[in-house]
Amino acid sequence: MLLNVLGHAAYAYTGGKTFDPQLPTAVFIHGAQNDHSVWILQTRYFAHHGFSVLAVDLPGHGRSKGEPLKTVEAMSTWLEALLEVAQVQHAVLIGHSMGSLIALETAAHLTIKNSALIKAIALVGTAYPMKVSPQLLQASREREHDAIDMVNIWSHSGIAQKPSFPGPGFYVQGGSKRLMEYVARHNEKPVFFTDFSACNDYQNGEVAAAAVTCPVLFLLGKKDMMTTPKAAAPLLQALPAAKIMQLENCGHDLMGEQPDQVLDSLFNFASGVLK
Secondary structure (H helix, E strand, O other), X not given: OEEEXXXXXEEEEOXXXXXXXXXXXXXXXXXXXXXHHHHHHHHHHHHOOOXXXXXXXXXXXXXOOOOOOOOHHHHHHHHHHHHHHOOOOOEEEEEEOHHHHHHHHHHHHHHHOOOOOEXXXXXXXXXXXXXXXXXXXXXXXXXXXXXXXXXXXXXXXXXXXXXXXXXXXXXXXXXXXXXXXXXXXXXOOOHHHHHHHHHHHOOOHHHHXXXXXXXXXXXXXXXXXXXXXXXXXXXXXXXXXXXXXXXXXXXXXXXXXXXXXXXXXXXXHHHHHHO
16 A cells, blocks of 8 residues: 655555554554564465554655654654554554554654554563674674665574475565665665664664553563564663563564564464454
């Protein structure tokens, strides 16, 4: 589905079903140098089991136009505008990595505005502060292909790859690399560096978490080397009532390595909140 958001075309995948704003809406937010397709299994299931779905492409990613936004706060403002344009009535925000910070910031801002729009948030592969090493930041700016290689090595546990991966013939790391290369090819601006800088510079996490009053799920990979489970501690301290799930044999690419477990965890959580 194409929408006009803040003057630019914005794309949101609806899971193969016509979007109905009257249904509870699951809003999926991808991470750095990704697009909506990282959620393909989860979104289709949600859309065919009682939810409307908006899996967004952030500006400068996938099919959404405009330059990549430079701060988490700007991405949150964009997401709020998209929800308004789509006339969403009730939403669960589900964000991975950078997308988890956007979900957190958006839920906090709308709560402060006394909006009842956000019913729950799921933070997948999250951390705060979400610091990026100087070496990786430099590579993302000057040697993007090297950065893509680094991220894919660090994002996967090595356990969920063939022959043990449940999807025969599916190359997890290769698919992730091709997606990142696709995003890079379709925007002249430095998407990877901009995304990483936004994560690295975000400083409102604990304040945002303290403002959130809706149910929260932390979904973490036990073998995540990009955002280790212990790196979520500041947010967990600010959200003591949050539900925490850690997936075995899973790195930062939770949706790629353990797609069924991610789907079950997210759907059970969202269904319990909204249905």
